[in-house]
Amino acid sequence: MIRVLLVDDHAMLRAGFRAILCTQPDIEVVGEAATGAEGVELAARLQPDVITMDVQMPDMDGIEATRRIVADPAVTAAVAIVTTFDRDEYLFHALDAGAGGFLLKNAGPEELITAVRALAAGDGILAPEVTRRVLSRFCATPVAEAQERTTPARAHVLAEPLTDRESEVLALMADARSNAEIARGLFIGEATVKTHVSRVLQKLGARDRVQAIVLAHRHGLTR
Structure with missing residues (x-):
């Protein structure tokens, strides 16, 4: 309930x-x-x-x-x-x-x-x-910063690197997919998705999914 x-x-x-x-x-x-x-x-x-x-x-x-x-x-x-x-x-x-x-x-x-x-x-x-x-507000990036978007530059926002699966989950989160939709898209269980989402939030230092999506776009972690 x-x-x-x-x-x-x-x-x-x-x-x-x-x-x-x-x-x-x-x-x-x-x-x-x-x-x-x-x-x-x-x-x-x-x-x-x-x-x-x-x-x-x-x-x-x-x-x-x-x-x-x-x-x-x-x-x-x-x-x-x-x-x-x-x-x-x-x-x-x-x-x-x-x-x-x-x-x-x-x-x-x-x-x-x-x-x-x-x-x-x-x-x-x-x-x-x-x-x-x-x-538009949170994901706008100055040109100078955009030119420096190498992998090391992106990495500073992360407590530790995302795994390939976590990167896939983050991309789908940024596409406004629910846990159920992510599970269907990746052919995994919802409980597994929740675990990946929790790890993504932890590594990004994000308090929730909205902030995680903003950080992902801002730092070039997903398209």
Whole structure:
């Protein structure tokens, strides 16, 4: 069962999210918070698997709440920023704070459900509207750096070199494939994929799949 915490200062929107998510047999909404500070407190107390987080809230905004939740070693929840405002500052500050997903509130019910399941499975999720901007912002490389992209230059981002299989998994992660899709593409089990993904994140020093993909593109580790 995927345990979800809803953090938003609009009660009607929380009720809508709850109604959507509770139609799914594998998802349970375990709590609601109306402020960022309350979200931080409930994240530690309820230990959800996924948190949907608004940005603009009283007493503490969703970016700062996300930062505190991600920094707490006792909390393992993945955080998805869900906002009305399609602004670059919200997007990039959310990713810097450690959010594993970024969705817009005009997304359909299926997109919300898919995002919750993806985050619970350890996948990152970005709204289609913002994916190109993320890659443009984080993956742009100065010409001088691009000219130095030899194998040794790439290697400095890695704690140790990726194996051939890990490189294949990273390439498929960068193509926004889920663990199940990677498993089918490489003809291996999902448990094996999870092991490879964990090793890739560890070697890259990435906190989640979204950051791993950004680092991979930025440092020329994948196309």
